[in-house]
Amino acid sequence: MYRDHTCGELRKTDEGKTVTLCGWVSKRRNLGSIVFIDLRDRYGITQITFDENNSEKVKDVRNEYVIKVTGKVAVKENANDKLATGEIEVIASDVEILSTSETTPMIIADETDALEELRLKYRYLDIRRNPIKEKLLVRDKVTMIVRNILHEDNFVEVETPILSKSTPEGARDYLVPSRLYKGKFYALPQSPQIYKQLLMIGGMDRYFQIARCFRDEDLRADRQPEFTQIDMEMSFATEEDIWSEVEKVMKAIFKEVKGITDLTFPRIKYVDAMDKYGSDKPDIRFGNEMVNVTDLFKESNFAVFKNCVAEGGIIKALVFKNAAANLSRKKFDELNEFVKVYKAKALAYLKYDNNEFTGSVNNALEQGEKEALRDYLKMENGDVVMMIADKKAIAEVALGAVRKKMGEELGLIDKNKFAFCWITEFPMYEYSEEEDRWVSAHHPFTAPRDCDIDKLTTDQANCYSRAYDLVLNGYELLSGSVRIHNSEMQAKVFSALGLTPEKAKAKFGFFIDAFKYGAPPHCGVGIGLERLIMILTGTDNIKEVVAFPKTATAYCLMSDAPNTVDQDQLDFLGIDIVKQD
């Protein structure tokens, strides 16, 4: 045994004990014939003191050397209240260098040193530091809580294939060439969706898996090409059953990790979320709901508003209390550019202060219109209203983005708050301009609302589903749905998607077949583990909660994956690389 204690556990009560510690040299302070070393391991830092009789033994010890120290625990005259072990030190009597270290490319002890790029290249060094280490520990804690609760409730963890079959709908697949079947490919799963439904048909009525998923799509601050889902599925269950199980898990996690016990889970229909927040993942830590003011401007002489209404568009308004003084002309110019990213033509605004209006549409609107708007929105002196007139979908989304941005910039968000909401009754389909057909909004196995069954193939635009998301602080934390469990309904959905029975059979044959042999009613969710950990640890960067993440171009700076392979390997697989310019 190398050690009998860790660097985080010794306290005053251990005074006089002879202990052996192992760890990395975090810092040395050489005062001449006395040398202090901060010894670090996963559990913390303990000061090791080398007095005049022993200081020579650490003369050549440098930062990040791995050493084994034996000594006696002593109480310090002046405690260091920044360390859990700050009341004691270990007076070393013996030291052994287990491993040396070159000068590290970043200073481990200074957690602000080095930018993300370098930290990714030397990820194993970054993991020595608290910010990453603590997040990995939270992640471990969360998965443990999930496993415990779900097992208590009779869920069974089943592993599903990583080498699976390409599913043509949805995200781009990562493909793995087959050696035995040249020209054929496995696909890495985008989610275990099909397998978990087959497990339901297999009678595993309560399943879960902490499942790695892969999607070959462009990345974002909250998106990695491989990520982990807490994947769940229940048979003989409805929305209420799965929601209550998820809420139970969330309550346990937030109690254990954050000490929070007053979580609530309000439910908002998709159409209402879009209407009030312009997002299907609204951040409801703050209010500032959008208001439809289209009717106020039906007869307006302001051409922009009038034409918008005449063309079937809408005008959405968003009020910020007491913000007039804080928002400059420059800021509105910036916001005007900001909304263009979301395809909106412009952001109109009015300030109301000292009982007077100013702002971009002040001259364009008549006094009566402005007063009607003020009264309708219950604006008071100091308030600002921002408006977008556009097609419904554009106005909602663009103003929703403004709401989110201003919520952050105006400090309307309580960072200590955790606001969940269920978003329910998503559209069954959405129209793909690119493919010129209706596609599934969720996935093609999602059940429609009972009241919309007769619209499945006839009125796709107004057909809503039993799909739901759980949103937390503006992040989509999970997606799920009640699934179709009857072949006739499934056939209708395929037909609505433009899939002939032959095509459907070719794409999902084995899956469709399975439903012929007794499929129980079932529903489920896939919880985005990284996003949950991000919120729990207060970061907006997914790379912070992944041990070895990829860059925004899906590259690993540490290992240089993906890389080229030997011609032999390609030959085995029957693959020719076509050079592109």
Place this chain on the structure above:
RNA sequence: GGUGCGUUAGCGAAGUUGGUUAUCGUGCCUCCCUGUCACGGAGGAGAUCACGGGUUCGAGUCCCGUACGCACCGCCA
């Protein structure tokens, strides 16, 4: 596929309207120091200014391209 920002000693940054020896902090090395805990003091080494091209008497600085990184839009059933 698109837009924006960035790239200067090991690391993090500064570098003005283009101007002669590229600055600061930290880390690193050497020496001094018996109570530090962001130890202190003295000295030293360390830069193809991302890469390629252009403008200019002269480019870290201006222009074009490339690479890489970050964020966003599209995309992510």
